[in-house]
Amino acid sequence: MERLLDLSGFYPDEEREIEGNYSFPLPECFDVQGDVNTSFNGNVKFDGTAYVISADVQSEFFVECARCLKKIPNRLDFSVKEVYNKDDAEDRIDFFEIIVTSFISEKPLRHLCDESCKGLCPICGKDLNSSTCDCIKTNSPFSDEDIKLLKHTFK
Ligand SMILES: [Zn+2]
Ligand SMILES: [Zn+2]
Numbered sequence: 001m002e003r004l005l006d007l008s009g010f011y012p013d014e015e016r017e018i019e020g021n022y023s024f025p026l027p028e029c030f031d032v033q034g035d036v037n038t039s040f041n042g043n044v045k046f047d048g049t050a051y052v053i054s055a056d057v058q059s060e061f062f063v064e065c066a067r068c069l070k071k072i073p074n075r076l077d078f079s080v081k082e083v084y085n086k087d088d089a090e091d092r093i094d095f096f097e098i099i100v101t102s103f104i105s106e107k108p109l110r111h112l113c114d115e116s117c118k119g120l121c122p123i124c125g126k127d128l129n130s131s132t133c134d135c136i137k138t139n140s141p142f143s144d145e146d147i148k149l150l151k152h153t154f155k
Contacts (some may be wrong), residue, residue: 003096014047036061066110066118078106
């Protein structure tokens with residue numbers, strides 16, 4: 001479907017189906033990798049004084065786990081509803097923009113691959129879900145050798 005929804009030429013109580021797909025990328029700050037793929041279906045109803053646009057939207061996209069940075073598939077369903085008075089309504093409504101802004105407001109701020117994701121080691125960067133490291137336990141700024149040397153120096 002085109003970006004714009006044509007509201008011209010409705011007669012009172014007319015109802016028109018809307019159905020289609022939009023794909024769009026988002027700025028990096030949204031943590032979405034690649035395009036968001038949406039599909040929607042709904043309708044526009046005109047009661048003589050106002051247009052009511054409503055649709056159910058399904059979206060699929062990839063995000064990064066906030067802890068381990070793994071790429072994870074996501075799915076988000078939401079609905080949109082917009083009402084325009086006949087006197088205020090433009091002939092064409094930017095339905096694409098409605099879908100994008102609704103998606104942004106519905107999308108959670110962060111995603112986890114799993115609630116119990118252990119994340120990455122902040123020191124060596126290993127994925128602690130699939131491997132272990134000793135960084136945290138032994139992360140003293142001094143090695144045993146350093147400490148021996150210091151003790152010796154200040155004896
Ligand atoms: Zn994770
Ligand atoms: Zn580590």
